[in-house]
Every structure is written in C-alpha cells, then in structure tokens.
Amino acid sequence: MDDNATIRNLPIYKAAMNDDWDCVEHIFDANPDKLDAKITIWWETPLHIAIGTNTSHRFVNNIVENIVFTDARKLGAKNCWGNTALHYAAKLGNTIDAKLLVSKDPGIAQVTNTEGHTALKLAAWYGRHDTLWYLLGVTKDEPGENGMSPYSGVSGADLITLSITAGFCDVALYLVKKYPDMVTQKDRNGDTALKVLASKPHVFPSGSKLHIFQNLIYSCIPVDLEKTSDHTFRSFISKLILLISPKDLYNKKLMHVQTLKLVERMCSVVIEKGSHDIAWDILGTAVSTAVKYGIHELIKVCVETYPDIVWYEDDGFYLFIAAIRYRQEKVFNLVYRMTGHKVFAATVNSNADNPLHIAGRLSPLPRLKTVSGAALQMQRELQWYKKVESLVKPIYKEALNNDQMTPRMVFTNEHKDLVDEGEAWMKDTSSSSTVVGALVVTMAFAAAFTVPGGNDSNGLPFFLDDPVFLIFIVSDAIALFASTTSVLMFLAILTSRYAEEDFYYALPKRMMIALVSLFLSLAATMIAFSAALALVLRDEIPWIAAPVTLFASVPVTLFAMLQFPLLVELVYSTYGPSIFIDV
Incomplete structure (x- = not known):
C-alpha cells in the first residue's frame, strides 16, 4: 500500500469520523473503487472507520448501500489483522451497524480474523452484551474459514469462558443448554468454563x-x-x-x-x-x-x-x-x-x-x-x-x-510481625486517647468545685434546687467517672504484656470498655457544659439552651461517627456470632 494514500484519503477519513456523507459523496461517485479503499496504514476502509466511531450511522448506511450496489463481497474487506467491519462493530458494541452488515451479507458473521476470532467471540471478549446476544442469533454452528465451528473446540470454549469473564451468566447458561459439549472443552488458556466460573466470586x-x-x-x-x-x-x-x-x-x-x-x-x-x-x-x-x-x-x-x-x-x-x-x-x-x-x-x-x-x-x-x-x-x-x-x-x-x-x-x-503491628496500633490508639481522657478528668474534677453561679456563705451552690443544676452535677459526675475508667483501661492496654493470647480476648475487651467510657465522658461533658451555660445565661438570653445543646452535640456526633465503626467491629469480632458453625 502507498503510505501517501493516507494523506490523499484524509477527507474520506474525516468524513467517516464525523458522519458527514454529503461532503464525500461526489468522491465515491467519481471513484467507486474508494468505497473499500485502504485509507489508513492499518488497511482500514471507510467502513471500518465509520463503524468504529459507533456514531456515524448515516455514513455507514449510505456507504453500505453503495458497496452492495457495486459488489456486496466488499463488505467483508479486512484490515491488516484480518478484521472486518463486523469485527469492529463487535468490539465497540455497535449493534445498529452490525445488524445492517449481516442483513446485507449473512456470511460475514462466520468470517475469522488472522487469530481465528469471529465477531461473536470479540463481542464476548470486549463485554458487549447486546451485540453478543444479536450475534449469537446470526452466527451459525458450522465450520468457518479455519475449519472449526464457533461453538466447538477451543473457539467454543473461548466463547463461554469469555462470556463468564464478562459476567454474562445468562449467555453462558444459554450456551451450555444449546451446546453442552462446551463444558468439557478447554479454552486457549487450557481452562474449562467451570474453572473460570470458580474464579469469579462477584x-x-x-x-x-x-x-x-x-x-x-x-x-x-x-x-x-x-x-x-x-x-x-x-x-x-x-x-x-x-x-x-x-x-x-x-x-x-x-x-x-x-x-x-x-x-x-x-x-x-x-x-x-x-x-x-x-x-x-x-x-x-x-x-x-x-x-x-x-x-x-x-x-x-x-x-x-x-x-x-x-x-x-x-x-x-x-x-x-x-x-x-x-x-x-x-x-x-x-x-x-x-x-x-x-x-x-x-x-x-x-x-x-x-x-x-x-x-x-x-x-x-x-x-x-x-x-x-x-x-x-x-x-x-x-x-x-x-x-x-x-x-x-x-x-x-x-x-x-x-x-x-x-x-x-x-x-x-x-x-x-503481626503481633508487633497489633501492639503498635494498640499503643498509639491508647496513648492518644489517654491524653483526651486525662483532660476530661481534669475538667470534670474542677467543675465539681467551681459550680455555675457560685456558692453561698455556707458553701452550698446558689442553684442547688434548680433542676438544670441537677443535670449539670450528674453529667459532671458521669464525665469524671467515665473518663477515669477510660484512662485506667487505656493504661491497662499500654502496660499489657502483648502476648499472642492477649489479642484473642483481653486486649479487645479493654479497648471496647475504654472507647465506650471515653465516648460517655465526652457526651456527659458536653451536657454539663450546656447545662452550666443555660444556668448562667437563661435570665439574660432565654433561648440560649437550644443552640448551645445543638452545637454541643456536634463534637459528640463526630466522635461517634469516627470511632463507632471500630467499636462495632471490636464487639462483633469478640462477642458476635462465630465465623464457624458448630455441629
């Protein structure tokens, strides 16, 4: 082929790409031999290019009609790898043009490329479900150019294993029902359909x-x-x-x-x-x-x-x-x-x-x-x-x-190595959380003796009889006790011997208790803060309780969202149903 021909045929190439039949119709009228001319270095014809776009359907329809008018056999023109335009349609999932080609030349479905692949096999290879189903209906169970039927031997095994690989179990089921011998045949890799299916858990x-x-x-x-x-x-x-x-x-x-x-x-x-x-x-x-x-x-x-x-x-x-x-x-x-x-x-x-x-x-x-x-x-x-x-x-x-x-x-x-990694993860988590827990302990302890509103001459809080003060003092006490518990649990994790057996029950249990306690202490601290703010400002700003409570819930919610998945996994893995079934 003359490589310079690709330059001369550039208008045809662009027209095929852009579905612009009108601008090249006169070229084909004057030179009918260009209908199947090799216009690329890969020996592709205008029909190959147009079908390969999967959008130039008008161009395809017109050029097919003109080719059929001159010589229908030219529809089967091949590129340098032996692919016809139908092979291109199969690769792209271009069912519209595939139907047009087969309607004009039913035998084109049996044509194989240089590697022995029919358009049917390529549709399965490239995962084109609709095109595959169409080609199944028009590809006959008879020997092709390579002397083999597309539904037997290596070709047949390839067809079903490629369908399974693409996830087309409906196609595979159809093939097994119609061509049961495919089950015992091996594909190009030496694999059976059942073995390929066994590698597809999804x-x-x-x-x-x-x-x-x-x-x-x-x-x-x-x-x-x-x-x-x-x-x-x-x-x-x-x-x-x-x-x-x-x-x-x-x-x-x-x-x-x-x-x-x-x-x-x-x-x-x-x-x-x-x-x-x-x-x-x-x-x-x-x-x-x-x-x-x-x-x-x-x-x-x-x-x-x-x-x-x-x-x-x-x-x-x-x-x-x-x-x-x-x-x-x-x-x-x-x-x-x-x-x-x-x-x-x-x-x-x-x-x-x-x-x-x-x-x-x-x-x-x-x-x-x-x-x-x-x-x-x-x-x-x-x-x-x-x-x-x-x-x-x-x-x-x-x-x-x-x-x-x-x-x-x-x-x-x-x-x-896994024990070392587990130890490092446990210690890093515990060290960070211990700091948070210790801060909460400090704040909760101090808040118990510096109550909002102050104390009278007898040392009793001014808001002692106020229900909101009761919420404050109870929340503060819960925060103190829970944070102290979390600090002790994290310290127990930090000082653990980290033996193999500790990871089975002891360490996960301590981590669960520590995380739950830390969450309770943070939640109780936010409640105590909101109650204290409401006690002090409610006479001046009566509506203060609602927004304060709303904003106080944000850090608690964030902590829950970030730590809850870990806690659930810990609980489920330690106390949930066993992954093994006892009989």
Whole structure:
C-alpha cells in the first residue's frame, strides 16, 4: 500500500469520523473503487472507520448501500489483522451497524480474523452484551474459514469462558443448554468454563457485599427463570416487590440465580459423560479454584454431584486443608457439616504439615485484610487456630513437621510481625486517647468545685434546687467517672504484656470498655457544659439552651461517627456470632 494514500484519503477519513456523507459523496461517485479503499496504514476502509466511531450511522448506511450496489463481497474487506467491519462493530458494541452488515451479507458473521476470532467471540471478549446476544442469533454452528465451528473446540470454549469473564451468566447458561459439549472443552488458556466460573466470586451470592437494608430487599425479590405464572395474590406481591426494588439489586439477584443454575447444569453435563477422568479433571480444578475465592456455593454443588471430589489434591492440599490454608470459613463450614470427610481429609502434606500447622501459618494477605487493624487480624488468626485445634487429633497438637516445628511454634514464628503491628496500633490508639481522657478528668474534677453561679456563705451552690443544676452535677459526675475508667483501661492496654493470647480476648475487651467510657465522658461533658451555660445565661438570653445543646452535640456526633465503626467491629469480632458453625 502507498503510505501517501493516507494523506490523499484524509477527507474520506474525516468524513467517516464525523458522519458527514454529503461532503464525500461526489468522491465515491467519481471513484467507486474508494468505497473499500485502504485509507489508513492499518488497511482500514471507510467502513471500518465509520463503524468504529459507533456514531456515524448515516455514513455507514449510505456507504453500505453503495458497496452492495457495486459488489456486496466488499463488505467483508479486512484490515491488516484480518478484521472486518463486523469485527469492529463487535468490539465497540455497535449493534445498529452490525445488524445492517449481516442483513446485507449473512456470511460475514462466520468470517475469522488472522487469530481465528469471529465477531461473536470479540463481542464476548470486549463485554458487549447486546451485540453478543444479536450475534449469537446470526452466527451459525458450522465450520468457518479455519475449519472449526464457533461453538466447538477451543473457539467454543473461548466463547463461554469469555462470556463468564464478562459476567454474562445468562449467555453462558444459554450456551451450555444449546451446546453442552462446551463444558468439557478447554479454552486457549487450557481452562474449562467451570474453572473460570470458580474464579469469579462477584457472580455468586457469597461474593456480593450488601448492607442490611439491601439484604432485606434482596431476599424478597422474586426471580423466575422459567417465567411461569403463580398464584394470583403471590404474583401481585411479586410484581409489587419488583416495582419498588432497585434495578441494580434485581439484576444482581438475577445474575446469582442464573449462575447457580449454570453450575448445576455444568455439573450435570460432566456426570452425564460417565467418565471419572473427565469429572476428576473438570470438577477438581473448579473446586480447587473456588476454595481460593471462598465460593462455597459452587463447591457444594460439585461435591453433591461427585462426593469423591473432596479428595482432589491441589499442590498437596485436600479440600478441607485448603479451606484452612486460604482462610475461607464458609468453605470450611461446608466441609465440616459433611459427614466424616473432614476427619479423613485432615492429613499431613509433603512437608509433614498437619492441619494445625496450616492454621498456624499467616493468612494470605487478601483474607487478612478482610478484618481492619492488625489487632483484630491477630484475633481472627487466633480464632482460626483454636478452632482447628479443637478438631484435630490430639497427637497433631505437638507433632513436628519437616522443619522440626510444632504447630504453636509455626504460629509464633509466622505471626511475629503481626503481633508487633497489633501492639503498635494498640499503643498509639491508647496513648492518644489517654491524653483526651486525662483532660476530661481534669475538667470534670474542677467543675465539681467551681459550680455555675457560685456558692453561698455556707458553701452550698446558689442553684442547688434548680433542676438544670441537677443535670449539670450528674453529667459532671458521669464525665469524671467515665473518663477515669477510660484512662485506667487505656493504661491497662499500654502496660499489657502483648502476648499472642492477649489479642484473642483481653486486649479487645479493654479497648471496647475504654472507647465506650471515653465516648460517655465526652457526651456527659458536653451536657454539663450546656447545662452550666443555660444556668448562667437563661435570665439574660432565654433561648440560649437550644443552640448551645445543638452545637454541643456536634463534637459528640463526630466522635461517634469516627470511632463507632471500630467499636462495632471490636464487639462483633469478640462477642458476635462465630465465623464457624458448630455441629
């Protein structure tokens, strides 16, 4: 190609970009060969450029009509990578122009580029949902230029894994129902669809983080993939819930339902093959992947479909030990509830590490970060260790691995840095808070002897019989007692020995008491101040109480907003329901 041609064809390029057919129509009338001319160094034609904008629809319509009038085969002109204009439409999600191209040349949907990709595959690759659905309806299940059907072999496996990667579980479910052999085929990376699905926690209920209110709505949203009618009243209620439910929440639940249906269908297809090797490979790799991400829903279906899969070994770890290794409590609980498999699967690995050794090792960083703060992370690690310790055989508790270390020695060695970080966080928090608490103690103590309005000759306060004075003195006393308690608790934290076991219960409990006491002391101090100001100024400024109380609530509210999340996490982690299920 003559590179200077790109300069000569610049008007056509700009017209295609700007949807300006009128200014170049005369060029095409005089030179019909320019309709499919290569106008860029990448061999792109005006049709490629116009469709690539996803806005120049008038230009596309006119140039397509002119190309069809001269030679419809020119619609399939390729760039240097073998991409047709339909490939461009698929990448951009340009469904409007994709429909136009296919209507003029149905065979263009079967064309592959130099890498063997059809427009259908590229729509899945680039996550173009609407275009993908359209191309599914026009791309035939027949051999293309590369001799392979888009729905079989590596191409078919690519199509479904790319759809899953894009989060299009509805498309994947459709493909599995229509082309079940896709389930056992492997894509360009050597992965099956079920394994790829096992690495996408966001498409499962367990991978979605919803607030309490969202959870309530989510649980009430009806989703029926079969679209069957129900009892009239129940149908009315369902429609009412759908009407008031946020659309994104409905779409999320729909995706979850489709995903679970997809897993069930895939597992059924695998078992229908009647081959242990196929089941072992596909279900095993999926389970070993899912345990890393904590997708217990997929694991449950796989194990129920083929119970032997609990013995699938990945890097020397069976399912139960892998759940401990990756700190996936939902998977751990699932296997724990299953008959006696946990007993047999709790074996040692090649390093002679038993399950307690594994529990003694530091959590993977992503799982460690699910809990905020080094102190609470250390507490969670101890919770895991103690739970596993309660399940293993007694002989395992003092067993040595190949490094001649007991489980407790492994735990101490692996968590040295975390203990130091937890100690530093506790001390920094306590030191800062102690200063605040000490200031409140000083103010509250002084206020008790310098009451507003002063004292009479007998030393009794002038406002002794005033109800507002009672509020002042009670609030001041609460502030003094609460701040003193908080200072003592923070001092207890500062002087703690910071042993590993202290992070399990003692230190979190002290921090909770200290924070609650500090909050009470600040709130009581603000109440005492407001009451004192009202006593002194109410005769001169009768309306003073309301604004003073309002402004006094600001620092208390700020403290609550800043510290309340930490307090909630402390309480929930220490006294809340266990992350483990006992049976």
